[in-house]
Amino acid sequence: MHAFDVLGDPVRRRILELLIEGEHASGKVTHVIRQEFAISQPAVSQHLKILRESGFATVRTDGTRRIYAVDVTPLKEVDAWLEMFRQFWEPKLNSLAVEIASRKEEQG
Numbered sequence: 001m002h003a004f005d006v007l008g009d010p011v012r013r014r015i016l017e018l019l020i021e022g023e024h025a026s027g028k029v030t031h032v033i034r035q036e037f038a039i040s041q042p043a044v045s046q047h048l049k050i051l052r053e054s055g056f057a058t059v060r061t062d063g064t065r066r067i068y069a070v071d072v073t074p075l076k077e078v079d080a081w082l083e084m085f086r087q088f089w090e091p092k093l094n095s096l097a098v099e100i101a102s103r104k105e106e107q108g
Helices: 003-007 010-020 026-037 041-053 073-088 090-107
Strands: 057-062 065-070
Touching: 003 010, 003 073, 010 026, 010 041, 010 057, 010 065, 026 041, 026 065, 041 057, 041 065, 073 090
Parallel strands: none
Antiparallel strands: 057 065
């Protein structure tokens, strides 16, 4: 599955947001996602499987628990692909930063 197919799903993006905070047991991830998206436990497990198989998440066992963590390798690949498009927004963001800084100087 292509990285953008993985990231295109709001449930998987939310799981990654949880994992960016640190490792989480699958039970905690399932609890949060079920509350926010009203989907079944097997559906959450399928999303975790996709994240794991596509390389976005790692899993380790701790007794009977499965502990998930984010793997940034595919995100670096996405970032590298986006690099060619940065030319369209970075100059505008830099100009905005200069404008904000100058207005702060005027006010302060």
